[in-house]
Amino acid sequence: MGGPPFQNNNNSNSDDNKGNGQSTDTNDSILISSDDFSRSNLESNDLISNKDGVISPETIVFEDRNYGMTSPLVSPNLNEGISHTPQYTRYLEIVEKATGYISKALDLVEHRTPEQRKEWEEHNTEFYTRLYEKSNGEDMEEIKSNLYQTWAHEIEEKFVKYAGFEGYEIFKYLRMSYQVLYDSDRKIKETKITPKVTIRHKEKYDFDAPSSSPDLPKPKSRNISDRLKYAAQKMTKFLKTKGLIVKKFLRRKFTLIDLITTYKKEYLQNDISVGISSGTMIIPQSMAYAFLAGLPPIQGLYTAFIPAAIYCLFGSSRHLAVGPLALMSIMVGAAVQGQEPKDNDQYISYANLLALMVGVNYLLMGFLQLGYLINFLSRPVLSGFTSAAAIIIILSQANSLFGIKGDNQPYAWKYFYEIAKGLPETQWIAVVMAIGCFTLLYVFKNYFKTIPKTTIPVPAPLILVVLGLIISFFADFEGRGLALVKEIPSSLPFPFGSWQSISFDVALSLYKEALVIPVIGLIETVSAAKAAANKCKYDISMGNELTALGMANLFSWVFQGYPCAGAFGRTSLHMSSGAKTQLTTIVSVVVVGLTLLFLTPVFYYLPKVVLAAIVIFAVSQLIDLEEVQNLWRINKIDMLLLLVAFWTTIVLGVQPGIAVSVILSLVLVIYQSSRPNCYIVGRIPGTTTYNDIDLYPEAITENNVVVFRFDAPIIFCNSYYLRKQLKKIYKNEDDTKNANVSAIVLDCSSVTNIDSTGVKYLKELIRELVDLKIPMCFADVRPNVVELLKLSGVYRDLGGDHFFVKVHEAVVIAPKLTIRPIVEPKAGLKLNCFKKRPDGVYTELY
Incomplete structure (x- = not known):
């Protein structure tokens, strides 16, 4: 497998790059989709500019949209001297496309060390060689067993081992690979191949086409008994195929049936x-x-x-x-x-x-x-x-x-x-x-x-x-x-x-x-x-x-x-x-x-x-x-x-009493939802655990970084309250200890969802902090929330380098982050820019 998506394969050797006078700053590397430019355009000496400066063609990594990966699969030339049936060729195309998504996921974390990349390349090449040797004999069951039962688990263990924040991207691409197999089911039913993938959370995708028996021939005789016999055969066939579903439905809706059939x-x-x-x-x-x-x-x-x-x-x-x-x-x-x-x-x-x-x-x-x-x-x-x-x-x-x-x-x-x-x-x-x-x-x-x-x-x-x-x-x-x-x-x-x-x-x-x-x-x-x-x-x-x-x-x-x-x-x-x-x-x-x-x-x-x-x-x-x-x-x-x-019920009666009780309950729910539990947390000495500084007076704050934990979804009824509380912190309206705030880290461990109003207030908050030159980071963010932040543009405004898996990592690195001005992307140009964080981790900016 080739190098990581932020690194040009031709310039992977830093010493050679220096000798040739080429740029070695990987912070400027950029990935451009093949949907926007052709390869011939990239071979010219024209310079492409973006908001960070001028990028030379050597720093561009081409993304192959056909397979959804940033580098080709490492595999021997397997098409020479091997003949395949059309159905099996189609099957391999599907597998390769799905593998492409997995490869892209792996590319996000395989930049850790050259040794890890080399180890994976050897493993990948060996596997493909073994796979195609088996394919020559068309031993389909063996291929399925290797691919879906062994190799898929090895891939999972591989990327889970090296997953940081990029693990979110890995899971996304892995799900996309399964989706490709699922969407291709209708096109390969004639092959009668039954790939089955078992994911860690026990979801199963079974693509086996049901074996359809031919319809019963209609009786040529006009005899009523023959037609009744034919109708009985059709009913028997229907009950064999649909009877179980009907039985489950009836037992679920009419529980007396279940009582009668299971009584002891x-x-x-x-x-x-x-x-x-x-x-x-x-x-x-x-x-x-x-x-x-x-x-x-x-x-x-x-x-x-x-x-x-x-x-x-x-x-x-x-x-x-x-x-x-x-x-x-x-x-x-x-x-x-x-x-x-x-x-x-x-x-x-x-x-x-x-x-x-x-x-x-x-x-x-x-x-x-x-x-x-x-x-x-x-x-x-x-x-x-x-x-x-x-x-x-x-x-x-x-x-x-x-x-x-x-x-x-x-x-x-x-x-x-x-x-x-x-x-x-x-x-x-x-x-x-x-x-x-x-x-x-x-x-x-x-x-x-x-x-x-x-x-x-x-x-x-x-x-x-x-x-x-x-x-x-x-x-x-x-x-x-x-x-x-x-x-x-x-x-x-x-x-x-x-x-x-x-x-x-x-x-x-x-x-x-x-x-x-x-x-x-x-x-x-x-x-x-x-x-x-x-x-x-x-x-x-x-x-x-x-x-x-x-x-x-x-x-x-x-x-x-x-x-x-x-x-x-x-x-x-x-x-x-x-x-x-x-x-x-x-x-x-x-x-x-x-x-x-x-x-x-x-x-x-x-x-x-x-x-x-x-x-x-x-x-x-x-x-x-x-x-x-x-x-x-x-x-x-x-x-x-x-x-x-x-007292409302005693004085006004039962009906007004229950009405007032319902209204009071709703008011209480709205009040508590609009003012959820939120507080500043500090590190417990000798650990990397962060807790409420009011409950744990010994907890310390480091480098003037304020870690704010919000214990609720960020939705329309509480997003203003969140912004108000954070505003008090960075403007030092409530506590002199927060003077000269160097960075704000939002602990999202309890944030399960963000709606459009929450996104609006977050964007306003981020713009205010950018104007004040105060970095804002997100830590311990759930995958679904990350996806929402990407779709809404919050991820783009901040950059992927402002997102962390653990709160402690954010506290250490946040003061060293550079603050980028928020610039709206130009229409018609899709850029996937990778940047190196102070801790050495490459992150996708947007």
Whole structure:
């Protein structure tokens, strides 16, 4: 292989050059593309000028664009006396072109020492000789093995060993070589050659043309049986080729298929026992949550029935339990009451329509892949909202606890007014029942968590309901005036049984509420599904979850339910009790279905105070006092945001509360993105490690070089902040220690991307520093960022000698760099100029 691209092969011997009076300064060497000049033009004695001065023809290295390399391959004349087939000749052309790109990559680092270049030339010549000796016998497999399995790895090891900053260029040209092979696949399919290249990061490019079997001959007979047989053969052929793809698609989208095909017998006992326990828990909970939404208890059972079964068909979680939620119920109640329905049937119809709207929104989020948006909701803000919402839910059930009459209210202070007004009418039987319910729930939760000798939790709500029914029946609570559930229809839900015509204005107003309700449901669903998946070591698909929730809510609309989502409490029950699959949910659905068919008359005597106690005990766990204590110690700003969300929800209601919570979260994200972490770093004595000088007072700065680390992508929202901070440094506006700055090094180890606005501010910053005669260097830059800087012209403005692999190299060399004036390139002339840096490394200026 010839010399490096910045060195003329005819002048490689420095002593001979001196003797001939030729220039030996490699800093002036320049590479000009064959697209701009012909070789005959370069042979003239005319001088070519560039912005650095006058360049003589001897300092020009010709670049061969046909093979994308700056020097020809070193290989023997292999075309003499050897005959090849046309297909194999074409194959060799492709290989040689790809090799050219690799050779160009190697040229960037092979200038280190003459010994290294000589060693590589010998290796290359030996390999080509061996390769073409094999080709004479057309042993294709041997050639492929040598070329793609041995030689490619030797090349990688070679350039990785000597890679400095130029390693970025190496990887680029190596990728180009693979791309040539990939693009040539369609042209050489007839050769049936199957080259396969394995790259270090385990990407594989396989160019094997699929073996195509001839189409089945069409039957000449017009007999129907012959034609049916032909159609069956075509279908069989299709299934053999496409069936696997279809099967994978169906198993990915319809997870119930995967459950059926992979189910194991040893899962059955746990799934059935946990499913029965979950079913007994959801029955009282769903009725209680329906009361919370202002709906009859039967609507809660309907919501826990069909939607849960539909989720099993599409959902990717093995443990998630879908049904009514406390927070969604209170939001549904507030949304429907805001429309002032004239009667109970219209109230149910409005709630039912919300299920349709929420389901459509979930499906749209899944189609547009918007599930990631919930990550922008701040945990402290959500904690403040959920704590306030829990308090509102507790207040909404206080009337039942005291046995007084009252309506659902949109604000917490109105509940306080209702309770205070009704206290003289308190029924002490209800208060005693409430105290007894809370005591039993507390005892079961803390002292009798599971059924003896099993891991199945005790169904405390069910036990409470049974005891309440027995006491109510024998103590004649109905005669004493205590509020009871009374009659519940005993039937399965009939499709569209609660549907009524709704005006467009009401539907539009409800849809505004339906934009917010799915957010709460999705947060709880994802939290529960991820917790179960992490503990049981499997993956969930956000797209599948959104689709499953959308379909569950659509069927909830069809079968007289209201909006539903994944419940954290029952999902935890499935996970901790040893459930393995969604068969648990199917069993619980069967339990709910049997209850709807046969057991609903039993609930006639159930006191509402029992359901109120179940709701209050469940939602009280949402009040997160520990989060407030942690934020007080860790981050006062986050605690302030929590309090704002909390009091907004308490004073203005649930809907404004969630709106303010979302806005606060977005404001927090924008603020933190616009002011990322950035600081000056110094060298720890005795090492080449650089750290924050504020955290490490012993860190030192050398040669008045300021190293500035920016821990974020340089994008539109923070690029001005970066420029502002650097401006303070070189203008010495913030710290007298930075006086007489000799150079600025931007540590880009955490910079993953730069957008057009970031490029604009960087260019302005570079121009200011050039005017002040202060070099600016980039260190530890990622390959994709380097490519962006080249495309945007920043690399050209500074020059490749201002880019370093390590921060310490930049600190040592930066003060010695010369500052070039920024000159826009002339149109129509492409120059690849190489320059020797003070450390002896040649770099491409642009």
